[in-house]
Amino acid sequence: MARSAPAIRAWAPPLRATVYLIGEFGTAAMTLLSFLLLCHPGMRRSWAEWHRQRAGRLLGRPVRAQSIALPRHLYWLALHLTLGLSCGLASVVCVGNALLVAAAPLQWWAFPVQGSPNTVLDIPVVGRHGAIAGGPSVETVLFAVGCLALPVLATGYARLTLAVLASSRTQLLADRVATLSRTRSDALEAHGAELRRIERDLHDGTQARLVAVAMRLAMARRCLDHDLVTVARMLREATDVTEEAMVELREVLRGIYPPILADRGLQGALRTVAARGGVPVSIDLGELHRIPAAIEAVAYFVVTEALTNVAKHSRATEAGLSVRRVEDMLTVVVTDNGVGGARENGGSGLAGLRGRAQALDGCVTVVSPVGGPTTITVELPCG
Missing domain, CATH: 1.10.287 (Helix Hairpins)
Known part of the structure; x- marks a missing residue:
């Protein structure tokens, strides 16, 4: 299993690219068929935002929801109907042709026919022996081309999608x-x-x-x-x-203002909170330097509330706390291996965390799929 892990990781990019481009082909065809429906601004905005999120997932970038100006919707729609359809069609042809060539020996063995069947790219396969001998070589070439070209094509199209749908400076x-x-x-x-x-x-x-x-x-x-x-x-x-x-x-x-912050500083206070958290907490605290008192208080309350939620609601057996400062941004990350499914309106205190952070121009991101794990990321400006 350990030896197969690198091989699986090596195949992941072309597979993700193929799935992404085939999805673009399908959604472009749907866009073409439902063009009149997409004339509605709300539907077009939702459609474009869904593609932004999809492109961000392919590139491994967090893409936040944002309002997009009307002209950019129209620019992207034209791009999606032309370039998106073309890129998706290329992936469909490449994958389909490789599958047909790979299946040619089985087809000749099961159903002998007269003549020379062709592949999608009109490559003739002559005779049973030709199918057995030539099929794998053609398949190998097409497969190699697909593995090399499709990730580049998918990455380029995803970046173009994000660029076209990016908000203007004014927006x-x-x-x-x-x-x-x-x-x-x-x-x-x-x-x-x-x-x-x-x-x-x-x-x-x-x-x-x-x-x-x-x-x-x-x-x-x-x-x-x-x-x-x-x-x-x-x-x-x-x-x-x-x-x-x-x-x-x-x-x-x-x-x-918690007295423990004045007595022990933010790092000492967070270590104390983690030790009293109710579940084992692994701690990773970077060099924080001087932080404004208001930011320290919010970070302390955020960690306290998050670890309380872990103990009360998550059914976790372990949790993690990471606090880092990169330039003028303090990032607090609390994770747990519990059941997940955390919601802001579920009485978990997440709405209060978001309110505390936003009051100081910070932001809170909660990733908590059903089944876990849960990750709460809080970013606070401390310049």
């Missing part, structure tokens, strides 16, 4: 402004909700306990001259309530 700026406006609004709303939460926690918890402390101290003062037992009891109760108030106050402060 990118417009999308950027729209994203920043939306995230700013979300950040302001989240900030208001956070202030209301802090006010409620302080009012219902810490403030009430401090009032109780003041009442007990006042009672102790009134009893100081004639009832020392009551004074001692009031002071003990005041001490206990003060300690409870301090605990609640620490909880409130932890929600604003």
Whole structure:
């Protein structure tokens, strides 16, 4: 099995290219047949976006959904109906001819006929012995040509597809402004909700306990001259309530900026969170240098929430945590080998992670197919 792995990897590019080009041939034919339906802008946009994602998968690039200007839809549609159909047809002819030549000896053995049948490229196969002797050689040539040419053809066409369907600079700026406006609004709303939460926690918890402390101290003062037992009891109760108030106050402060970040830094805090995660976590922390406090807090909360989800929902036996800084971008990756199927609307806290990241102009990518594994990638600018 170990020896066959390199061979399988060697055959993967031509196979992927063949499947991609045959798919382009089929979808180009479908486009031609349903041209009137694709005149609808929404259908055309969805069709073009699906091909963008397909081209990105072939090239191994992550392709994010984006709005594409109308002229580029039309340019790509013309390209797909001409070059896409031609490239796909070339792959169909190459693969089909190789299969026919390979099957020629079996055909001559099972059904002897008069005359000389031809292949798709009009290559004659003369006689049973000619089919047996010449078939494999022709097949080998066609197969070699296909293995060499089809990956190049598929890669070139996929790159051309991404180039044609790429957003213009104006569109990118417009999308950027729209994203920043939306995230700013979300950040302001989240900030208001956070202030209301802090006010409620302080009012219902810490403030009430401090009032109780003041009442007990006042009672102790009134009893100081004639009832020392009551004074001692009031002071003990005041001490206990003060300690409870301090605990609640620490909880409130932890929600604003975790004290562990100030004590141990981001790397030390993340190691502590991973050690308490509930499942074994492999840690890979790069050199992070100086990171703004707001970015540190978001990274800490993201990892805490993600590892909590792993322990509560994923049924994983192990997880991984990687934190890297490349230039001015901090990348946090949390993986697990659980059952997958994570959804933002499933009560998993992923929507909260996305909101925290977007508030600082970051982004969150969740890959969680049913059956696992799950990978959560968070990118945060820290320049």
